[in-house]
Amino acid sequence: SGRGLGGRVRATGSAMEAVELRVGFVGAGRMAGGLARGLLRAGKVPASNILASAPSDKNLDAWQELGCRTTHCNLEVLQESTLVFLATKPHILPGVLQEIRPAVGPHHVIVSLAAGVTLQTLQRLLPAGTKVLRLMPNLPCVVQAGAMVFTRGSSAGDGEAALLKSLLSSCGLCEEVPESYINIHTGLSGSGVAYVYLFAEALAEGAVKMGMPGGLASRIAAQTLLGAAKIMLETGEHPAKLRGDVCTPGGTTIHALHQLEKGALRATVMNAVEAATNRACDMAED
Amino acid sequence: LQKIGVNFTVSNKDTVKSSDVLFLAVKPPIIPFILEEVGPDIEARHIVVSCAAGVTISSIEKKLSAFCPTPKVIRCMTNTPVIVREGATVYATGTHADVEDGKLLEQLMASVGFCTEVEEDLIDAVTGLSGSGPAYAFTALDALADGGVKMGLPRRLAVRLGAQALLGAAKMLLESEQHPGQLKDNVCSPGGATIHALHFLESGGFRSLLINAVEASCIRTRELQHLADQEKISAAAIKKTLLDKVKLESPSLSVAPASKVSLFTNKSPSSKKN
Numbered sequence: 001s002g003r004g005l006g007g008r009v010r011a012t013g014s015a016m017e018a019v020e021l022r023v024g025f026v027g028a029g030r031m032a033g034g035l036a037r038g039l040l041r042a043g044k045v046p047a048s049n050i051l052a053s054a055p056s057d058k059n060l061d062a063w064q065e066l067g068c069r070t071t072h073c074n075l076e077v078l079q080e081s082t083l084v085f086l087a088t089k090p091h092i093l094p095g096v097l098q099e100i101r102p103a104v105g106p107h108h109v110i111v112s113l114a115a116g117v118t119l120q121t122l123q124r125l126l127p128a129g130t131k132v133l134r135l136m137p138n139l140p141c142v143v144q145a146g147a148m149v150f151t152r153g154s155s156a157g158d159g160e161a162a163l164l165k166s167l168l169s170s171c172g173l174c175e176e177v178p179e180s181y182i183n184i185h186t187g188l189s190g191s192g193v194a195y196v197y198l199f200a201e202a203l204a205e206g207a208v209k210m211g212m213p214g215g216l217a218s219r220i221a222a223q224t225l226l227g228a229a230k231i232m233l234e235t236g237e238h239p240a241k242l243r244g245d246v247c248t249p250g251g252t253t254i255h256a257l258h259q260l261e262k263g264a265l266r267a268t269v270m271n272a273v274e275a276a277t278n279r280a281c282d283m284a285e286d
Numbered sequence: 287l288q289k290i291g292v293n294f295t296v297s298n299k300d301t302v303k304s305s306d307v308l309f310l311a312v313k314p315p316i317i318p319f320i321l322e323e324v325g326p327d328i329e330a331r332h333i334v335v336s337c338a339a340g341v342t343i344s345s346i347e348k349k350l351s352a353f354c355p356t357p358k359v360i361r362c363m364t365n366t367p368v369i370v371r372e373g374a375t376v377y378a379t380g381t382h383a384d385v386e387d388g389k390l391l392e393q394l395m396a397s398v399g400f401c402t403e404v405e406e407d408l409i410d411a412v413t414g415l416s417g418s419g420p421a422y423a424f425t426a427l428d429a430l431a432d433g434g435v436k437m438g439l440p441r442r443l444a445v446r447l448g449a450q451a452l453l454g455a456a457k458m459l460l461e462s463e464q465h466p467g468q469l470k471d472n473v474c475s476p477g478g479a480t481i482h483a484l485h486f487l488e489s490g491g492f493r494s495l496l497i498n499a500v501e502a503s504c505i506r507t508r509e510l511q512h513l514a515d516q517e518k519i520s521a522a523a524i525k526k527t528l529l530d531k532v533k534l535e536s537p538s539l540s541v542a543p544a545s546k547v548s549l550f551t552n553k554s555p556s557s558k559k560n
Contacts, residue, residue, distance in 0.1 A: 238464075238465050238467050238468045238471070239467070240465050240466070240467025240468065241465040241467065241468070244465065258494065258497050258501075261491065261493045261494035261497060262491060262494040262498075263494075264488060264489060264490075264491045264494070266488040266493070267485060267488035267489035267490075267491075270485050270488060271489075
């Protein structure tokens with residue numbers, strides 16, 4: 001209200017200066033909260049420069065505790081912010097876009113988190129020439145260990161892409177991709193988090209069968225996944241090689257792996273990624 | 287063999303007397319009889335190399351020690367592609383075989399492929415992997431060719447291309463520092479033909495089948511060795527059975543009188559059945 005355009009931002013061709021960047025969130029649920037926490041933890045944006053809107057107070061308390069500003073008015077978010085994350089549930093988004101459209105200007109950078117809502121749809125429902133990007137995060141963004149991909153619309157340039165990547169790296173891995181990879185990312189990593197939970201549960205259950213208490217087994221299972229993933233990310237080595245490194249001849253590991261191969265685990269996992277990806281594509285067309 | 291200039295005799299004793307390195311290339315059940323027959327002629331200079339699957343160094347040394355106090359025994363496991371000088375051979379040295387004896391064998395076998403020394407207790411595993419391995423490959427090649435034929439290729443071309451594909455892949459792996467998983471990835475472009483095909487292989491449990499095969503061959507080798515160790519049939523009875531078998535298979539061969547049994551058949555010595 002009367003604040004005019006959200007902060008001073010200069011496009012330098014490589015990265016916009018984020019110091020005075022004002023960031024807004026339309027929708028204040030878990031994912032939005034996770035991203036905001038990441039930005040705050042990394043010191044990328046001061047809390048006072050973050051504004052979130054939600055229809056009720058339910059989610060907003062947590063934001064206020066972080067020092068962020070909150071509102072019930074989506075339009076206000078557009079008026080106060082330059083970088084705006086659209087974090088509502090997908091089926092609500094079209095209505096929200098209609099609502100905020102009058103307040104969207106050429107200085108805005110709009111980032112949609114909505115699964116299944118294409119760049120084409122977003123650009124159709126927003127003013128021509130609006131800088132639009134799509135972001136597909138995953139759940140662990142809430143603990144800053146997310147895997148995110150984003151794709152840019154026709155009016156978004158290198159500056160916007162660099163800004164987004166720089167800001168979101170605070171929440172985990174963030175890579176730009178062609179839009180066609182977004183559904184694959186859903187199948188791999190969006191849903192993939194659930195596959196990992198299933199695997200962790202099964203690992204723990206095996207341990208329980210062999211006599212270990214469940215709580216301990218569960219924590220060890222989680223740490224095992226975390227540790228293995230950490231090695232993979234830090235060394236960049238091929239997982240097949242890392243697997244071989246753990247297998248002493250005739251030892252426990254190779255015996256266990258044989259069981260996994262007998263169960264065609266690899267093919268089953270491929271099937272899962274394929275099924276989730278196909279479902280994401282189908283849903284997008286609905 | 288005679289065509290390529292190899293000397294030929296029907297007398298095992300003559301072979302032993304005129305050799306320094308003696309390859310025992312008979313079928314495993316026959317080894318004990320050969321050892322009994324040639325034992326007296328084994329001298330300190332001889333290096334006895336057994337290629338018989340499942341026959342242990344200690345069993346050979348035991349048999350020979352009746353005749354020679356410190357017999358030099360080396361056990362080796364090779365495979366059929368020695369014929370084209372792409373064999374895979376391992377060897378384990380016995381109690382009285384020196385380092386130079388092992389190195390001599392290694393030199394000989396390295397001329398027909400890859401050769402390295404191992405501990406004897408690994409030889410059964412080697413049998414399962416590279417001993418039987420060519421059979422797995424022939425099976426795979428037959429099936430790959432079928433796939434090619436199904437999709438329209440003439441059989442001969444399909445066989446030729448399949449074999450070349452495996453040969454090339456093996457060569458790449460041997461010459462590369464990279465893990466086979468990485469080499470596989472390098473062939474799989476995203477969403478392409480190869481990754482679709484690999485998914486089928488994984489669905490069929492391709493990897494586990496191969497692991498199962500190596501395991502089965504190794505275990506069976508151990509079983510056969512165990513059975514052989516426990517054999518209680520009289521030596522004479524087995525000798526007679528084998529002799530009858532030889533007469534049946536090769537009626538044209540003249541068989542020397544009983545005291546000088548020669549068990550050469552028409553088959554080339556390097557086509558060993560594991």
